[in-house]
Amino acid sequence: MNLNQRSAGVLLHITSLPGPHGIGDLGPEAHHFVDWLAAAGQSIWQVLPTTPVGPGDSPYQSVSAFAGSPVMVALEPLVAKGWLAPPVLPAGGFGTERVDYLCVTPWRLAQLRAASDAFFARAADVDRAEFSAWCLVQADWLDDYVLFMALETTHAGAPWWHWPQPQRAREPAALAAARRELAGEIRFWQFVQWCFDTQWAALKAHANQRGVYLMGDLPIFIAHHSADCWARPDLYTLDADCQPTVVAGVPPDAFTAEGQRWGNPLYRWDRMAAEGYAWWIARMRRALAQTDAFRIDHFRGFAAYWEVPATSPTAIDGHWVPGPGQAVFDALARALGPLPIVAEDLGVITPDVTALRDGCGFPGMRILQFAFGDDARNVYLPHHHTPASVVYSGTHDNDTSRGWWAAIPAHERAFAGAYLAADADDVHWAMIRAAFNSVANTAIVPMQDVLGLDGTHRMNLPGTPTGNWSWRFDWSMVGPEPGRVLGLLTAASGRGPFELLRG
Template sequence: MVKLTRPKTKQKVKNMLKKRGAGVLLHISSMPSPYGVGVLDENTKHFIDRIADMGFTYWQVLPFNPTDSANSPYCSPSAFAGNYIYINPQGLKDMGLISDEEVSKNIYDGTPYTASYEYALEKRLATLKKAFLNVGEELAADIKQFEIDNPWLTDYAVFMAVKEQENFKPWWEWSSEHAHYFECIKKIYDYEESAAFWKFVQYIFYKQWAEIKKYANKKGVAVIGDMPIYVAMDSVDVWSNLPMFLIDEKTLKAEKVAGVPPDYFSEDGQLWGNPLYDWEAMKKDNYSWWVKRMKKSAELYDMLRIDHFRAFDTYWAIPFGHPTAEFGKWEQGPGMDLFNVIKS
């Protein structure tokens, strides 16, 4: 577990992290909600009230990243972006961006005891597009400042805008002018209008989450985040940082992919398929991508769990194209060198 508290964090939270305590793991999607899945609303605050009353001092969430078609945050288009499915429609109405009628279009009429991700994704996206049409000058200025404060946002917004234009194909199947980041980014103004929508979405997500986290901290509850160690091949992280991954820059195919070796649970091992980091290239760059990622996590959470943490020591590398993970081998990760840089 990595402590992420900054010097400016309130003393109350700093003191909590020094004490032994108990907590609850419950993701946003599992909160009670009329919207198909849980959102960042009063139900989430009620949950915080309840666990605080019971004496719990920690709340652990699962990854906030946008999900893939299988609703997995471990295969996300961005390691930095938040999932718009958790945006509270009522919060958009309170900002004067949508009407009561638009809020009601998000209400799910199925059973309240299960989640409907497909429904929630469809309705939330449509609602956000309606809300975006009502952005005024003051809000636009706030979004611009948010982009300045979060440099990752520009590439993410362009990536999503181009992905829409390319019929949501993976980036390596895009036209040559789009598939190569440095060629695509030269024409950034061609995507300005559609990219602006994705910047708006991230502003709203981070605004709503900041309010929830502030509420939790005031109640004496620290938030434990969850970070997937690897990123998806079809992500802005890979597309815009190709030299930092073990990927052939000519063929745009991964050289090696992630997984774990055979064990008592699986005779073939697990073939995850995520591209692997080029740790030598990252070291030469002073691990800047990881430093930025950890810095953003320090804003989102009070503590952080990194999934598959052991791969910072040694990791299982599987040559691309092999059908199972048994063909891989152990390779050396960055070890403490990475964490010494992050700490500094």
């Protein structure tokens, strides 16, 4: 994927897709959405992290930086293989507008366990061979992850620092015993990840065949309760009791008076550097195998990150600490070649962040919802954009364009209305038109804006612990017009086939 080429795309997480099983997944609806994108002239499908969700259903607090989300594994392919009977939905079925993770997750895991049992009982030799070969290829991350999940299941979800000392400390004898005693549970988690990778590869192949590239999302930090932290605690700022001494966050700003205390353990960058950034190379290699490009969340943390004392309940008491800078990206480029990375350079951006982004040759981000708050010198206004950037009407952390319009102050709405020649009825199309007409090489808009949805359909409200990450759409909300108009704007702005203008 060439981020220097003029292109357009849509931001929609996998879980937001329609489907009968309570949550969007990698099944038929994902392939159908690819076809819809291609028909609308779109060449990029951007998703959020596809790793397992963590506290608050957040994809940014995962138990693994490498694994795929079990609830994204589609059930239809398992039925087609004969490993799963057609699923019987819970009484009343699942809702279509929001994901109820408390209901959906255990139900889908039960379906996966049934499929796993059938696979190991009667799968064809060719499927068994493919499974075994895949496990060997992925062993560098898979072995720790599946053992971690087996132990977490055994300990009823308790965090790893509460496990018995031999397991917590990864004593070889204790791990060997666990692998013997939990062989069946380990095998199940291997099967789930194999299914995820197989289905993801099929989706990516279909997308690329239709001229659509997949853009992923890579959180900069990992969760404390994760296979990554348990496997290599020496790479994180933990004390003798395996607890973080300092954690990640961002400082107070106009939106959050106390800042945001994310709570992720911070990296021991000195130890990672001593190993040639091997963990980051492995993580990036996995990301490149799954996507055509990816956004790095909180890119500014590589220049400097906000370090918060673990004892502080808010982020107010934090301070800036220098990050690894260009060294980590030089190591990645040497090992992996050119990196198709979009730098999420939002928030408190200082000259060192800009220098790092430009030194790496990564495009940054421009959010139109940030453009109308002060005056015509605002860097987010389209007439200040540069080609080496990715423009969004908004992201998963923003309100929908219609929700934003309804909530902004009157003076900001007047500025936006004059600039965009828009009002409440068509502001979503005006924002999309402004993004597509920008000189930025890449333009991406959330599916909510394509559908003209109000603020009740937003994906995430930063700083709130619940009620996020659950939005879904249904094809009945779409109809023929959104795709047709999106295609016209894409063609007219030189981001898609000009033939779309001829109908």
